Amino acid sequence: MLNKRQEKIIMLLDESKSWITGKEISRLMNVSDRTIRSDIENINRFYDKQLIESNLRSGYRINADVLVTLPIELNSAIPQTPQERCVYIIQELLFEKKEINLLDLQDQVFISGYSIDNDIKRIKIMLEPYDNLKLVRSRNCIRLEGSEQSKRLLYKELLSQETQGNFLNLNKLSSMFVDFDLLKVKEYLEETLDKYNYHVREMAMPLLMIHVGISIERMFRHNYIETTRNVQDLKKRKEYVISREFFTKLSKKMPIEVKEDEVILFALQLMGKRSIDVQSDLVVKKTGMNVDEFIEDIIKMIKDEFDIDFSKDLDLKNGLAVHLQGVMERINRDMDISNIYLQELKRKYPLVFELAVRVGRQMESTLDMKISEDEIGFLALHLGAAYERTSIYSKYRAVMIYPVEQAMSNMCLRKIENLFSERMDIVECVSFFEESAIRKLEPDLILTTLQLKHNLDIPTVQISLFLNTEDESKIFQTLNALDRNTFKRDFEDSLIGLIQKETFHYDLDLKTPSEVITYMCDHLEKLGYSNAEFKQSVLKREEMAATSFVYSFAVPHALNVRSYRPAISVAFLKKPIQWGEFEVKMVILLAIDEEHQDVLRMFFTWLSNMINDANHFASLLETKDYEDFLTKIVD
Known part of the structure; x- marks a missing residue:
């Protein structure tokens, strides 16, 4: 022993x-x-x-x-760098323990008390942007104090740093595989896909290649997986033909043997959510729920517990649907599947792994079966990619309708992706229009090489297979129109809600900037939005440099003191007053809390657009009352 x-x-x-x-x-x-x-x-x-x-x-x-040949369970991942240790400590305090004994911590991560002290200093610096979060040390223990809202915000920002460029970057993902070149394998797959005019979205490729890489690793070690799912209809599908030819090509380049079960499983991966059409839904058999209902419950749990909204991420939903069928089959057959990168995932991406642990617990509770750590590791790959996608969800979702069997079609598609990949993502390619199927995909626009009329409220752009400059211009114009509509919608949802009637002032009869700021800040304090410290910070900022502009308005704001609640206070003065170099009639006081920092970016974007429209801005300065002001700013 x-x-x-x-x-x-x-x-x-x-x-x-x-x-x-x-x-x-x-x-x-x-x-x-x-x-x-x-x-x-x-x-x-x-x-x-x-x-x-x-x-x-x-x-x-x-x-x-x-x-890998020994029955050794390594249940702990040891953080190795100071940054990894800091995240590990924060994670423990957020999710596992109310406080941590520092002597136990030294034993867990194999470092000295001196190193722990330095880590604590680093964590305190990391917490500085969060006004009501602090790390408290009491003798040999530490604990994290602060509001639940701030703790969630801290978690999400650390999660963003953890996932950024790690789950959707094939160059980084390929470094996980040391026995073969995953990027070369991707070339073999793309050659096969091109041969059959089969399109895989750029966004879906990284996770698909992870599945390929893990399959090859298994096959290198003669550790083949088995499946008993009824997939006779699958062999008639193009995905099966592609998968078999792909693995046959690999077997000629690498020391692996083509196995029917591996071919079937990869074909199901290529099909994504559509694979459930050719196999029985194992979730229904176990729970009576279909897979869509089960995944919606998981998405809701993530939103409730972590305040992360994956409800629009079809890639995650489809990926979980396919993966879940495999999990159910493996559990039903009492079959283990090893994840040789489990420890690396746990150490390098502990916050993503924590998210996967919670999903695993939800699955255990609903399915009444044990979910292994290896399975949780695979879930972490799906969730990490999904969270990374949240940072690029500003891209529009497009559906492409074109004759997929034509060779020119793929050239057209590639050209569109090269030109517009930073602004839109082609989520599906279909050869004909079916209203219910298109509506289910929830696209922002439709690109079609065919003449098309429909009743959906979705911008539709007809282009040629050769994608000439006129086609490019039409797509650009449609994307620009979507930008304007999106900004207006986000502006109304986020910004208008912060301008309340109780914080709107009309015909203020005050003489100096100091009087105006004091009046507006005192009013916010009385309503419970802020405190006296906030007012002093606004006045101090104004002393440094006037916040007035040439267009008869001023935007006073605090230096680094947050309000209790977010608000935009607006005042129209009875008579213009001298404010720095300019006369000011309209004052917009920004009182923003930690959670609504993105509102500032949106506000100044709106302000910039408004200033560039002189007539519109002049009309705004002639506002009569609160309702008139709201009407004019969204017009």
Whole structure:
């Protein structure tokens, strides 16, 4: 039997994936080099295999090929860098514990008390932007104090940093696979797809290649998966033909054998949500719910617990629907599937993994079955990609209708993606129009090479297969019109709601900027939006430089003091007053809390557009009352 220190040595070497000297290990374990040598001898003797390799110059390294053959459960991921440790500590305080014992923490992450002290300093700096969040130390324990809203905001911002460019960047994802070149495999797949004029959206490719990579890793180790799903109809589909030819091509380039089950599973991945049409819905059999209802419950749980809205992410819904069928089958057959990147996912992406853990718990509760950590790791891949997509959801969703069997069609499609990929994402390609199917995809626009009339309220652009400059211009104009409509909708949803009648002032008879700011801030304080500190900050900012503009308005605001609640207070003066270099008639006081910082960007975008329309702005200055003001700013 191994002792706790020896188990930690295996974990440490597995996490490192490289050589570590005996001196480094002994320092982390607080024992002598000799004890470490003895521990490693005992580990190899216990497993009767050379699990840990040794080298006089380099030290020690885990033998990954031996590790996968042994029944070793490594349930903890060890954060290795200061940034990883800080996120680990914050995660523990957000989700697992009310407080952390620092002596236990040293034991968990294998570092000294001095390093922990430095990590605590880093965390305090990370918390500075959050006014009511603070890390409190009491003797040998630390805890996180603050509002639930601020804790959620902290989690989401750390999650954004964690996912940024890591789940949708194929170059980064390919580095996970050391035994083969995933980018070369992608070339083989694209050659096969092109041969059959089959389109896979650019956004869907990274996760699809992850599935391919994991399949190849399994096949390298002769660890083939099996499926008993009734998929006879699948063999008639183009996806099956593509999958078989793709794996046949791979088998000629790599030491792998083509297995029918792997071909079937990849064909189902290519089909996405449509794969449920050729197989029985295992969720219905287990719970009576269909897969769509089950996934909507998962999406709702994520929104309720994490304030993350995936309700519009069809890629996530489709990915979970396909993955869920595989999970159900594996559990029903008592079949394990290993995720060789589990520890790397847990260590590098702990916040994504935490999200996946919560989804796994929801699945366990509803399905009344145990979800393994390996399965949770696969869920984390879907969720990480979904969260990364939230940062690019400003892109419009387009459906392309064109004769998919024509060779020219793919050229047209590629050209559109090259020209407009930063502004829109082609979510589906179809060869004919079916109203119910198009409505279900919820596109922002339709591109078609065919003459098309329909009753849907969706902008539709007819283009030629050759995509000439006139076609490009029509698409640009449609996207620009969507931009204007989107901004107006977001503006009305986010900004107008902050301008309340109780914070609107008309015909104020005041003489100086200081009097106006004091009056407006005192009124906000009386209504419970802010406090006296907020007013002092606004006045101090005004002393630094006047916030007036040449167009007869001023925008006073605080330096770094947040309001309790977000508000935009508006005042129209009875007579223009001198405010810095300019005379001012309209005053807009910004009182924004931490959660609504994006409102500032939207406000100044609106203001810039308004100033550029002199007639509109002149009309705004002639506002008669609150209702008239709202009408004019959204006009």
